Amino acid sequence: MDARLRRVNKEIADCKNDKSSKITIDLVDDSPFHLIGGFDGPEDTPYEGGRFQVDIAIPDNYPFQPVKMKFITKVYHPNVSSASGAICLDILKDAWSPVLTLKSTLISLQSLLCSPEPRDPQDAEVAKHYMTSKSSFEDTARYWTSVYAGGPGGGKNAAGKAGKAAERDEIAMAGLDRAHVAQFEALGFERAKVVRIRCFPAPV
Amino acid sequence: MSSDYDVSDDEGEYYEYDDEDEEMVDVEDGSASEIEVDGFGNDFKVGARSDRKIYEVEFTALSQPEVERIMQADIDHISSIFGVEPPTAALLLRHMIWNKEKLIEKYMDNASAVAVAAGVELPPPPKPSSSKAPAPGPQRNSRRSPSAPKSPKGKRASPPAEEPASDVCPICFDDSQTAFLSLLCDHKFCATCWKEYIVSKVRTEAECTVACMGEGCNVAAPDPFVDRALGDDRETWARYQELLVRQFVGCIPHLKFCPYPSCTYTVSCPSAATKSSLAQIVPIVTCGASNTHVFCFGCPIDADHRPVVCAVARMWMKKCQDDSETANWIKSNTKECSKCMSTIEKNGGCNHMTCKKCKYEFCWVCMGPWSEHGTSWYSCNRYDEKASVDARDAQTKSRASLERYLHYYNRWANHEQSAKLSMELYTKTEKKMEEMQVTSELTWIQVQFMKKALDVVHKCRMTLKWTYAMAYYLALGNEKELFEDNQRARPLTCRASRDLERAVEELSELIEAPIDPETIMTLRQKVTDKTVSTAPTHPTPSSPADAVARTQVYVQKRNEIMLEDTAKGYLEGRWSWNMPVEGFDTDSD
Numbered sequence: 001m002d003a004r005l006r007r008v009n010k011e012i013a014d015c016k017n018d019k020s021s022k023i024t025i026d027l028v029d030d031s032p033f034h035l036i037g038g039f040d041g042p043e044d045t046p047y048e049g050g051r052f053q054v055d056i057a058i059p060d061n062y063p064f065q066p067v068k069m070k071f072i073t074k075v076y077h078p079n080v081s082s083a084s085g086a087i088c089l090d091i092l093k094d095a096w097s098p099v100l101t102l103k104s105t106l107i108s109l110q111s112l113l114c115s116p117e118p119r120d121p122q123d124a125e126v127a128k129h130y131m132t133s134k135s136s137f138e139d140t141a142r143y144w145t146s147v148y149a150g151g152p153g154g155g156k157n158a159a160g161k162a163g164k165a166a167e168r169d170e171i172a173m174a175g176l177d178r179a180h181v182a183q184f185e186a187l188g189f190e191r192a193k194v195v196r197i198r199c200f201p202a203p204v
Numbered sequence: 205m206s207s208d209y210d211v212s213d214d215e216g217e218y219y220e221y222d223d224e225d226e227e228m229v230d231v232e233d234g235s236a237s238e239i240e241v242d243g244f245g246n247d248f249k250v251g252a253r254s255d256r257k258i259y260e261v262e263f264t265a266l267s268q269p270e271v272e273r274i275m276q277a278d279i280d281h282i283s284s285i286f287g288v289e290p291p292t293a294a295l296l297l298r299h300m301i302w303n304k305e306k307l308i309e310k311y312m313d314n315a316s317a318v319a320v321a322a323g324v325e326l327p328p329p330p331k332p333s334s335s336k337a338p339a340p341g342p343q344r345n346s347r348r349s350p351s352a353p354k355s356p357k358g359k360r361a362s363p364p365a366e367e368p369a370s371d372v373c374p375i376c377f378d379d380s381q382t383a384f385l386s387l388l389c390d391h392k393f394c395a396t397c398w399k400e401y402i403v404s405k406v407r408t409e410a411e412c413t414v415a416c417m418g419e420g421c422n423v424a425a426p427d428p429f430v431d432r433a434l435g436d437d438r439e440t441w442a443r444y445q446e447l448l449v450r451q452f453v454g455c456i457p458h459l460k461f462c463p464y465p466s467c468t469y470t471v472s473c474p475s476a477a478t479k480s481s482l483a484q485i486v487p488i489v490t491c492g493a494s495n496t497h498v499f500c501f502g503c504p505i506d507a508d509h510r511p512v513v514c515a516v517a518r519m520w521m522k523k524c525q526d527d528s529e530t531a532n533w534i535k536s537n538t539k540e541c542s543k544c545m546s547t548i549e550k551n552g553g554c555n556h557m558t559c560k561k562c563k564y565e566f567c568w569v570c571m572g573p574w575s576e577h578g579t580s581w582y583s584c585n586r587y588d589e590k591a592s593v594d595a596r597d598a599q600t601k602s603r604a605s606l607e608r609y610l611h612y613y614n615r616w617a618n619h620e621q622s623a624k625l626s627m628e629l630y631t632k633t634e635k636k637m638e639e640m641q642v643t644s645e646l647t648w649i650q651v652q653f654m655k656k657a658l659d660v661v662h663k664c665r666m667t668l669k670w671t672y673a674m675a676y677y678l679a680l681g682n683e684k685e686l687f688e689d690n691q692r693a694r695p696l697t698c699r700a701s702r703d704l705e706r707a708v709e710e711l712s713e714l715i716e717a718p719i720d721p722e723t724i725m726t727l728r729q730k731v732t733d734k735t736v737s738t739a740p741t742h743p744t745p746s747s748p749a750d751a752v753a754r755t756q757v758y759v760q761k762r763n764e765i766m767l768e769d770t771a772k773g774y775l776e777g778r779w780s781w782n783m784p785v786e787g788f789d790t791d792s793d
Binding site: 003006007010061063064065095097098099100 | 374375376377378391393396397400401404405408417418419420421
């Protein structure tokens with residue numbers, strides 16, 4: 001039996017048996033080499049309460065080459081591209097070890113959400129936001145979690161969770177550039193509409 | 205191997221000509237600083253049999269085994285200084301990118317830090333040891349640097365320790381695997397996984413550093429371990445060794461791999477190892493595999509680009525490849541319709557333009573709408589307005605620069621094309637040589653001159669080609685004039701003028717001329733005449749072979765003088781450029 005297939009099958013089975021970590025690995029189609037992983041947003045972070053899905057592609061040389069992962073769920077995080085979901089994480093590149101598994105990698109992603117690394121960003125805009133105003137960044141991240149990852153609060157009221165900053169500017173919340181929105185406003189669009197359209201490129 | 209790959213070995217049988225020149229040799233060659241600065245007085249100064257010409261660099265070609273021997277010498281050296289096994293020394297050196305001095309310095313400073321970073325020792329906080337007692341192993345630990353803190357595991361040998369299967373390999377989960385291997389960190393994996401891992405590293409990633417597969421484990425696999433893990437996969441082992449050599453060559457500044465496809469030779473050229481030296485010499489080298497593997501040690505150009513230095517040659521290549529000149533052409537030959545912005549080339553007719561696309565009518569001179577010109581048709585009275593004058597100046601300037609570039613580029617491309625054609629000529633010439641053997645009484649050896657002459661033509665064409673690139677960038681001044689005089693014919697200083705270009709063309713023509721007994725006679729006469737007029741003292745040639753050979757030797761001399769003069773120019777800092785060139789800015793100050 002093919003070593004890669006045996007190993008992936010075992011990993012999927014192990015994950016099914018382990019209920020405590022709440023990490024899932026599901027098949028996309030019949031092939032065990034294209035999977036979707038899922039995990040909960042870590043507690044005490046803006047991602048809490050959300051459920052995040054990750055696209056997993058197993059390369060031919062697995063486990064000697066790192067697995068390819070990217071977020072399907074939109075995540076507002078310095079090390080995750082807000083457009084493509086691409087992830088900047090060392091173990092997905094040079095620090096990969098054949099000993100790592102799909103589950104351990106997903107757990108690493110989970111902990112990446114806990115501890116952003118803004119000095120090595122995937123998304124420079126988000127990283128800038130994180131560096132300049134952490135609380136505003138967290139509001140946006142929470143907002144995205146509620147909108148895209150089914151987090152609590154729902155919609156624009158998510159800002160309420162931030163406590164003191166209940167009246168936060170919805171532009172910053174959506175992670176948009178103020179000048180950019182102003183440009184659209186100058187064209188005669190309502191601000192709220194601009195923010196909503198920029199936030200929801202496709203029906204969620 | 206000697207650096208003397210030049211043409212001198214061709215001259216054995218036509219020596220009279222040389223001997224005469226030899227008498228003029230009064231300067232020992234190589235002593236560049238003492239050679240006269242005067243560009244015209246020192247024709248034929250350097251003898252054909254000299255060791256190394258001023259325009260050549262000293263280099264050695266090395267085969268892969270030779271490079272491996274050099275590597276091994278470094279490894280043995282480090283091994284004896286530090287008292288470690290050679291495979292450990294190799295890992296240390298690879299970690300320090302083969303910088304021996306730096307390694308020694310750092311190792312003396314903090315041996316264990318270096319050893320840990322290189323993956324030949326475990327990090328100081330000892331990992332919880334597994335079930336095993338410090339293994340029986342090996343000879344090498346006793347010789348480790350005493351200052352290195354040792355964990356119990358640190359005592360283990362780096363060569364693979366085979367273990368009985370105690371559990372399942374954490375990578376493949378295959379419980380039928382029985383052979384386990386581990387490095388000194390004791391992370392055990394089955395032999396099959398190790399092998400696949402190393403094959404994947406070496407073949408897919410072209411990586412010659414193999415670290416332990418354990419998560420976050422930095423321990424490196426020494427060569428004997430890799431060898432053993434690969435087992436009977438000798439192909440991957442050979443590739444691994446090749447990668448090691450490549451890494452070594454890449455780290456050492458005075459070594460360079462031959463860039464020709466699938467060539468495994470390396471060239472060592474210490475004189476061109478620093479960047480600053482490249483402003484003074486053009487390090488053209490050949491590797492040991494073939495004489496056709498000619499490349500520049502200092503830059504990525506896979507050809508002889510003498511006499512131009514690397515930085516200028518690169519600028520020229522880039523300029524030729526860029527579309528910038530197309531843009532220049534568009535700029536100097538076209539204007540945009542001021543309404544629809546279509547690009548328009550005016551190739552005749554009057555100034556009353558009608559845009560083909562948008563039917564806008566305008567004046568070509570002032571670009572204003574034609575309707576405003578009223579009755580002053582066909583003589584725009586707005587011509588002298590300042591804006592128009594400025595525009596005209598800009599356009600003239602751009603056109604002049606384009607013409608200048610094209611002047612040099614056309615000649616450059618022409619030589620390149622001719623050089624390509626002369627490769628085709630080789631086959632034709634071989635035929636002709638056979639023909640000659642039949643029609644005249646020349647032997648096979650005697651007709652070889654044809655082929656040799658062709659070699660010379662090819663070589664000279666390459667030199668000429670690059671002189672145009674050089675001329676394009678040379679600053680306007682005496683240097684440039686001198687240089688251009690050197691390059692082209694100048695009847696007044698016939699012998700001293702080094703009319704390389706004309707001579708090459710003549711020789712080229714001679715080679716291509718159809719051969720039959722009669723033509724041989726006329727051809728011989730022609731060549732004799734020419735040679736006599738340029739070098740009147742030498743004896744009359746006795747055969748057509750001599751005739752061509754004479755021209756060939758003459759051309760060769762021209763080429764050498766050309767190269768020598770430019771090379772000297774670099775050493776003396778005589779050349780200045782019309783734009784900033786890497787390495788020259790500081791020199792000229």
